[in-house]
Amino acid sequence: MPQRRTEVYAMAAPPDDDVLLARSLHCSRAGAPVLTDVSLGVRPGEVVAVLGPRGSGKTTLLRTLSGQLVPDGGEVHYDGSPVHTLSPPRRERLRREHFGWIGAEPALVPELTVWENAALPLLLRGESARRARPRALEWLERLDIDGVAEHRPARLTPSQQQRTALARALAGPPSLLFADDPTAPLHGADGALMLRTLLAAVRSHGVTTVLATCDPRIAALADRTVVLLDGRRADTPAATAAEGVAACSLSV
Numbered sequence: 001m002p003q004r005r006t007e008v009y010a011m012a013a014p015p016d017d018d019v020l021l022a023r024s025l026h027c028s029r030a031g032a033p034v035l036t037d038v039s040l041g042v043r044p045g046e047v048v049a050v051l052g053p054r055g056s057g058k059t060t061l062l063r064t065l066s067g068q069l070v071p072d073g074g075e076v077h078y079d080g081s082p083v084h085t086l087s088p089p090r091r092e093r094l095r096r097e098h099f100g101w102i103g104a105e106p107a108l109v110p111e112l113t114v115w116e117n118a119a120l121p122l123l124l125r126g127e128s129a130r131r132a133r134p135r136a137l138e139w140l141e142r143l144d145i146d147g148v149a150e151h152r153p154a155r156l157t158p159s160q161q162q163r164t165a166l167a168r169a170l171a172g173p174p175s176l177l178f179a180d181d182p183t184a185p186l187h188g189a190d191g192a193l194m195l196r197t198l199l200a201a202v203r204s205h206g207v208t209t210v211l212a213t214c215d216p217r218i219a220a221l222a223d224r225t226v227v228l229l230d231g232r233r234a235d236t237p238a239a240t241a242a243e244g245v246a247a248c249s250l251s252v
């Protein structure tokens with residue numbers, strides 16, 4: 001288990017054993033800079049929170065780290081190999097085979113049942129439904145939604161939908177999980193339960209995790225926190241609080 005520690009801002013020489021490494025990322029959206037000179041290293045099995053107020057660039061950072069976006073400048077390396085220079089099909093394959101993603105929207109496939117949604121990463125990797133189904137069901141049971149395994153997403157509550165998305169993100173299991181404000185659509189106890197389940201699952205399976213949140217209480221559950229303000233690394237959570245983090249709504 002990695003030691004909890006406070007991140008120091010300037011990360012000039014990240015350690016060689018980082019499984020995920022970003023160097024001096026720059027990203028613009030619609031002509032405006034969204035990430036400026038962001039560097040970050042994540043060690044195997046670590047749970048790192050990216051903490052920042054709304055609009056600070058957390059989603060853009062996670063999408064860039066996970067190969068969904070190509071940065072305008074800078075580098076992303078996974079397991080020692082560059083991600084930012086891969087062709088789109090190879091980036092897609094890397095994401096499918098090694099990464100999990102859960103965002104604030106469950107983004108389930110409406111035509112598929114709950115277990116088929118949860119099994120999707122396995123099915124896309126070419127596993128048979130016969131092998132994928134029990135593995136998906138294991139996660140559904142752990143998340144207490146095995147009773148709706150044959151339902152379509154439209155019949156589920158928002159909490160059940162988001163837990164299905166979490167089962168899908170973990171079913172692989174992935175080497176690296178990106179969790180972008182995953183409890184945002186959930187209220188109080190539902191959000192707290194989901195977060196506890198997510199953290200217990202990634203820690204027991206050794207899944208390296210990057211968790212974006214605007215809630216310092218959630219960030220405090222990670223092994224380490226890095227702070228984004230206006231698309232730049234910032235050094236203290238206090239600075240983020242001053243920028244209006246209190247506007248975020250989840251309790252744990």
Ligand SMILES: Nc1ncnc2c1ncn2[C@@H]1O[C@H](COP(=O)(O)OP(=O)(O)OP(=O)(O)O)[C@@H](O)[C@H]1O
Pocket residue numbers: 029030034052053054055056057058059060061214
């Ligand atoms: N596709 C896009 N086109 C134009 N601007 C974008 C796009 N995506 C993000 N942005 C802008 O980039 C900035 C950072 O957005 P981003 O979603 O990365 O921040 P965030 O910290 O994840 O915010 P939130 O907590 O609200 O999700 C915002 O000003 C946003 O409006």
